[in-house]
Amino acid sequence: MSTEVDEIKKRIDIVELIGQYLKLQKAGRNYKALCPFHSEKTPSFNVSPELQIFKCFGCQKGGDVFSFYQEIEGVDFPQAVKDLAQRAGVELKSSGFDARRNQQHQILLQINEASLKFFVYLLEKHPIGEQARQYLNQRQLKPETIKLFELGYAPNSWNSLGNYLLKKSFNLPEIISAGLVSPGKVKPGWYDRFRGRLIFPLRDQQGKLIGFAGRILKKDSQEAKYVNTPETPLFSKSHFLYGLHLSKVAIKTARQAVVVEGQFDLITPFQAGTTNIVASGGTAFTSQQLIMLKRYADEILIAFDADAAGNQASWRGIQLAKEQGLEVKVVSIGQGKDPDDFARSDPSGWKQAVTQAEPVYDFYFRSVTKNLDLNKAADKRQTGQKLLPIIANIPDHIEQDHYLKKLAQILNITDEVARQSLIQTKNKGAARATQNLIPDREQNTKHAKQEYLLSLLLLLPWEITKEGIKELEEADFSKEEAKTILTQLKQLEQENRSSLDLADLRAKLGERELSYFEKLALNPLPIEELEINKQRIELRKALGLVKRDYLQQQLHQISQNILQAERNLNSEQAEQERERAKSIKAKIVKYAKNQ
Secondary structure: OHHHHHHHHHHOOHHHHHHOOOOOEEEOOEEEEOOOOOOOOOOOEEEEOOOOEEEEOOOOOEEOHHHHHHHHHOOOHHHHHHHHHHHHOOOOOOOHHHHHHHHHHHHHHHHHHHHHHHHHHHHHOOHHHHHHHHHHHHOOOOHHHHHHOOOEEEOOOOOHHHHHHHHOOOOHHHHHHOOOEEEOOOOOOEEEOOOOEEEEEEEOOOOOEEEEEEEEOOOOOOOOOEEEOOOOOOOOHHHOOEOHHHHHHHHHHHOEEEEEOOHHHHHHHHHOOOOOEEEOOOOOOOHHHHHHHHOOOOEEEEOOOOOHHHHHHHHHHHHHHHHOOOEEEEOOOOOOOOHHHHHHHOHHHHHHHHHOOEEHHHHHHHHHHOOOOOOOHHHHHHHHHHHHHHHHOOOOHHHHHHHHHHHHHHHOOOHHHHHHHHHHHHHHHHHHHHHHHOOOOOOOOHHHHHHHHHHHHHHOOHHHHHHHHOOOOHHHOOOHHHHHHHHHHHHHHHOOOOOOOHHHHHHOOOHHHHHHHHHHHOOOOHHHHOOHHHHHHHHHHHHHHHHHHHHHHHHHHHHHHHHHHHHOOOHHHHHHHHHHHHHHHHHHHHHHOOO
16 A cells, blocks of 8 residues: 555645645745635645645644645545545555445445434324424425425434434444444433434435434524534535535536525525525535535525624635635625525525625625715725725736725725725735744744744755855754754755755655654745845844854853853963953854844
8 A cells, every 4th residue: 555655646746736726826945825724814825846745834734645635625544545546547456444444434324324214204204203394384394395305303312313223233333433322421321412303414415424413493492503413434514515415416507506504594595496505504614615616616606694693604705715716796685684584585585686696895895884984084994994905805906906996986085095005905914924924033932043044944045045054053053853954955065956956855864854844844934025135135134043042152151161260260261261252242243233
């Protein structure tokens, strides 16, 4: 397997693979992007084409092509190897591990299907499901809709489902692994996860039953309104979109997907005729879900709840979608409504709202100005403060100009004033980005200064790096890993290399230095945006700080030596140490001028 894994790594370029999911930007030796694994505004996700690795300095996720594929697709390592081998054209030999894994997945799928039959039977035919049947009737769901979405009912019992599955010859560890029962202290030592709830089966885009969601029916209950299957070998909430197995054909045909939050927010509009629809399963819309949608759609229509939480979710969803390069519109929903209420009370109005979904930036304008009086200077200023950063991030220049003029019009200011304000906003954003990424050279710890300097040596053009290497010694650095990396850099400089090959340098390092080196080589420095003389100045500043730290340390030791010599009445040695101190102070002054 290790030979096959190595061959896959050789054939798949990490920049090409990640570029299929993210919009990568060249950043010196590396590439950068907004991280798909956590929400951020400033790119902290970095990819090294030379080392074939990635790292996010925001959420700390990192690794190789397999690590990225596992995270972005929500699969385990064996599945990642299998999928990437197919991409790379590498033939895999089957292993006992793969067979065991496939067998485990098949058992869990069988447990889920057996459980669904139990839930559906109780809802459709058993007297115990009467409360759930009345509830669905009140929500005006048709029998064919209930059947299509395979809704069921979990009885308000501690162990009914568990006992049913045990009688079907499944064993308890398997049932627990499927997330359907939970371990407990009271006999029989476990209890059903879903109790007294309407059940929604969760099928992936291929139609495999990977889990369940349950909605509480009892009014005024202190329990959570919704409960989902926990993370299992089959189910990962962040990689799942409810209803996609039923709507993917309609989405692909329209190249458009309506995105809602919950199960009923999908089911009722689906019944009303909106079949190109998926649910995120809550307000936490993830990049992985959007990547799934990109396979079917070019445009998404966000239709989250009209309350405050739903509005915040819309903003987050829009940000993530734009990061993925999707066109975004927003469906306007009446105050206090959600898609379920809207589609049930006014099906034609719902369809019209979907048809008339407004472009995302018009939504931003309307949301920001809704409760403001634009005749007041303070409200004008607040509008500009909120909308200018949004306009500054519009990638298309024509579209950006359109909304800048729109802002000037609603604020009753000239286009020139609006344009100058936009330039100031962009400059502030660039300054903040640089401030966040370049260490505070005076305040950071000694180790942070040394790491920053080493990152500069690895990432700057080789002609600049060689200038810095000549002045540095191993003693300038505290960590043994740093000393080793500097030694190897000096060796390459002495060999008169025309350029620095990071992969070649990595091969010369031992296991202890590797993780430290990779962290340095992926450091998200903004210096690649500076012209070469400013890069040289930045290196001189960083080098000066590290040298001064070491010289100050030497100076402190010399002071101790002088005191000791004076105690021993050794005036000659004391004078020699004072001369050394003068020399070192002169060097400190020299390096201080670089700051």
